[in-house]
Amino acid sequence: MLTLDSKIQFFNGVGYKRSSSFAKLGIKTIGDLLTFFPVKYQDRTRIISMENAWKYSQGCVFGEIGGIEERIFLSNLCLLDVELFDGILIGYVRFFRKKSMHSSADVFASIKKKFEIGNFVYAWGNIKVKSGIVFVMASDYEIVQNKSDKPLLFGKVVPVYHTVKGITQNFIRETVKLALNFCELYPDISNSMPDFKKLPKLTASLAIKRIHYPGTLKSAQFARKIFAIQEFFILEVALLLFRKNVKKNFKTQKYEIKKTMLRPFKNNLGFEFTRDQKKAINNIFFDMQSVNPMNRMLVGDVGSGKTVVAFSATLLAVENDYQVMIIVPTEILAEQHYLAALNAFKGLGIKIVLSTSSILKKKSEREKILIGLKNGYVKIAIGTHSLIEDKIKFKNLSLIIVDEQHRFGVMQKFDALDKAQSPDVLMITATPIPRALAIGICGAVDITTITQLPPGRLPVKTYFASEQLAYTNAIEELKKGNQVYIVFPVIDKSKKFTLKSVIQESKKLSQTWFKDFKIDLLYGKMKSSEKTKIMQRFKDKEFNILISTTVIGVGIDISDATVMIIQHADIFGLSVLHQLRGRVGRSSKQSYLYLIGGFKSDRACKRLSIIRSLNDGIKVSEEDLKIRGPGELMGTLQHGFHEFKTDDLVEVDADILDFIKKYVAKIVEDDPTLSQNTVLKKVIYKRFFNKIKLINVG
Numbered sequence: 001m002l003t004l005d006s007k008i009q010f011f012n013g014v015g016y017k018r019s020s021s022f023a024k025l026g027i028k029t030i031g032d033l034l035t036f037f038p039v040k041y042q043d044r045t046r047i048i049s050m051e052n053a054w055k056y057s058q059g060c061v062f063g064e065i066g067g068i069e070e071r072i073f074l075s076n077l078c079l080l081d082v083e084l085f086d087g088i089l090i091g092y093v094r095f096f097r098k099k100s101m102h103s104s105a106d107v108f109a110s111i112k113k114k115f116e117i118g119n120f121v122y123a124w125g126n127i128k129v130k131s132g133i134v135f136v137m138a139s140d141y142e143i144v145q146n147k148s149d150k151p152l153l154f155g156k157v158v159p160v161y162h163t164v165k166g167i168t169q170n171f172i173r174e175t176v177k178l179a180l181n182f183c184e185l186y187p188d189i190s191n192s193m194p195d196f197k198k199l200p201k202l203t204a205s206l207a208i209k210r211i212h213y214p215g216t217l218k219s220a221q222f223a224r225k226i227f228a229i230q231e232f233f234i235l236e237v238a239l240l241l242f243r244k245n246v247k248k249n250f251k252t253q254k255y256e257i258k259k260t261m262l263r264p265f266k267n268n269l270g271f272e273f274t275r276d277q278k279k280a281i282n283n284i285f286f287d288m289q290s291v292n293p294m295n296r297m298l299v300g301d302v303g304s305g306k307t308v309v310a311f312s313a314t315l316l317a318v319e320n321d322y323q324v325m326i327i328v329p330t331e332i333l334a335e336q337h338y339l340a341a342l343n344a345f346k347g348l349g350i351k352i353v354l355s356t357s358s359i360l361k362k363k364s365e366r367e368k369i370l371i372g373l374k375n376g377y378v379k380i381a382i383g384t385h386s387l388i389e390d391k392i393k394f395k396n397l398s399l400i401i402v403d404e405q406h407r408f409g410v411m412q413k414f415d416a417l418d419k420a421q422s423p424d425v426l427m428i429t430a431t432p433i434p435r436a437l438a439i440g441i442c443g444a445v446d447i448t449t450i451t452q453l454p455p456g457r458l459p460v461k462t463y464f465a466s467e468q469l470a471y472t473n474a475i476e477e478l479k480k481g482n483q484v485y486i487v488f489p490v491i492d493k494s495k496k497f498t499l500k501s502v503i504q505e506s507k508k509l510s511q512t513w514f515k516d517f518k519i520d521l522l523y524g525k526m527k528s529s530e531k532t533k534i535m536q537r538f539k540d541k542e543f544n545i546l547i548s549t550t551v552i553g554v555g556i557d558i559s560d561a562t563v564m565i566i567q568h569a570d571i572f573g574l575s576v577l578h579q580l581r582g583r584v585g586r587s588s589k590q591s592y593l594y595l596i597g598g599f600k601s602d603r604a605c606k607r608l609s610i611i612r613s614l615n616d617g618i619k620v621s622e623e624d625l626k627i628r629g630p631g632e633l634m635g636t637l638q639h640g641f642h643e644f645k646t647d648d649l650v651e652v653d654a655d656i657l658d659f660i661k662k663y664v665a666k667i668v669e670d671d672p673t674l675s676q677n678t679v680l681k682k683v684i685y686k687r688f689f690n691k692i693k694l695i696n697v698g
């Protein structure tokens with residue numbers, strides 16, 4: 001018997017080949033089909049008459065087939081016009097096909113067979129009117145024998161799904177439609193949802209049916225919203241249970257502020273902590289000294305000085321003889337943090353290792369790291385997600401720090417928790433989290449925000465510039481002994497893009513504009529040790545211009561860099577540009593950002609003017625969200641929670657989410673084992689048990 005967990009290979013003639021195409025869309029089971037929601041809809045409820053068609057750019061027409069006319073167009077493009085009579089006027093449904101020059105095969109053979117004169121056609125597509133004659137560029141059609149025959153895919157709102165090579169839109173439609181017969185098996189938690197006047201109830205199966213085949217567009221939106229709220233509810237319960245469990249797990253680690261290391265570290269810094277940094281350190285120390293594990297997120301704009309806060313927490317752990325793991329998203333940032341830590345902890349006699357996948361590949365290095373961490377000789381491990389690898393064991397890890405947390409999936413972070421009994425966790429991010437998600441994910445996390453920049457920081461002056469201007473000004477800065485970054489979108493020339501690249505341009509620039517200065521380059525694919533060397537040499541000013549890709553976008557800290565030039569700035573997202581801008585303006589000197597690019601579209605111009613007018617990362621990402629839509633940003637944050645349809649959640653009023661959050665807190669308080677909410681319990685157990693191992697609802 002088929003269930004929601006049945007593999008789709010054996011469903012509705014999908015077969016092995018198509019099932020691998022489906023897998024690319026994230027669909028493996030019948031259940032996955034149910035929540036594979038349309039990306040958009042086509043409103044085919046209304047038939048447009050030929051007479052009125054000029055008013056529309058897209059739509060659906062209907063009529064009797066009067067004839068077929070085929071034309072060869074250019075040398076290899078063929079056209080087929082099907083004449084339609086809708087009772088009043090004649091119009092045409094047009095098909096295009098490419099034909100190879102030497103082939104005599106009839107590209108329209110299959111279509112011509114279907115279009116019998118006298119039958120009726122529904123057709124959907126873009127509408128063009130040429131000298132009063134209507135042409136519909138067919139993207140979908142359906143033939144019926146009699147005028148009154150009911151069509152399958154017309155006269156209704158029709159879903160449009162993502163497709164990949166190997167499966168057609170209509171095959172997906174058909175398969176999903178059949179899967180809807182299993183809707184009732186989808187666990188329905190609508191009865192566990194609170195009664196709230198703004199929150200109408202809909203069973204999960206009805207919601208799913210309406211999302212795929214709604215009567216109207218409005219009804220689809222409504223169903224999506226309800227479904228998203230239900231998913232939010234489930235996620236929230238899971239996270240609160242998780243948190244409750246962590247809290248219940250008293251930790252064994254104890255910290256005493258001894259200052260044997262903290263004091264020399266502070267004296268060594270060369271600056272005072274800002275008020276916000278002090279507040280953050282206080283929060284963190286308080287959490288660490290409490291009996292429950294810390295679960296805190298530190299949010300602060302680029303350059304606000306989050307690293308020293310993280311280092312303070314690190315030292316409190318090390319002072320008390322515990323081990324610390326610092327995880328970052330890129331190798332180059334790991335290397336930077338490693339160098340920064342070596343420098344900041346100089347003379348304290350702390351053994352620190354750098355652990356990235358390229359280092360772990362070397363057998364001797366690997367052994368050293370594994371043994372050092374296992375016997376506790378190494379106190380601090382700084383690295384990429386390679387640190388999460390099962391083989392790496394710690395003697396007494398007590399603190400996990402995740403820097404640039406927004407780059408990680410939620411689940412990876414939880415996996416890291418396996419390395420210790422009940423570790424303290426500090427997450428650091430420069431990307432503020434949209435409100436809806438903050439309530440979701442961060443239902444389980446405490447937040448500290450740094451709003452101040454270190455004193456004396458001047459806002460970075462941002463310009464749209466010609467290459468000429470940017471390079472001339474860069475030379476002025478270089479003459480003052482300052483340093484310059486130039487960022488290109490790609491490493492090497494490629495056939496696919498016509499973009500300027502790091503390798504070609506650095507050669508050119510070192511012979512022309514910057515022939516009197518020293519240039520070096522850096523990109524992701526380089527060997528780890530090589531990258532470290534280059535960054536160290538840049539820091540030591542052995543060269544003055546660093547040409548790179550966006551790999552330098554996160555976390556890099558060179559205080560004498562005062563110029564950032566970004567080529568093809570129009571193709572980068574705002575948050576990326578803001579992060580890149582954060583690489584300059586890291587001292588009291590005035591810094592500059594030059595954006596070079598084609599600025600062809602209005603959209604590109606608008607985006608870039610936002611970067612220019614806003615220096616505040618929080619505002620930049622809010623604007624980014626508005627223009628780009630939340631999908632992308634939330635996608636990264638939500639990575640791992642594929643069930644959670646975040647796009648729709650943005651549409652939900654914040655007070656509904658607030659209400660649910662409070663309600664969930666009560667459920668988890670009153671019924672922590674979910675014995676009164678059996679369906680909910682089953683859902684959570686099934687979905688999250690393997691992922692969030694700490695949830696204990698079994």
Ligand code: ADP
Pocket residue numbers: 271272273274277300301302303304305306307308430454455555556557559582586
């Ligand atoms: P981010 O928050 O982007 O991670 P960093 O921690 O890299 O920022 O700090 C940016 C720069 O500011 C570093 O060079 C750091 O040494 C410096 N810095 C941090 N805090 C202060 C402070 N209170 N006063 C002066 N400089 C500071």
Ligand code: MG
Pocket residue numbers: 306307403555
């Ligand atoms: Mg940082």
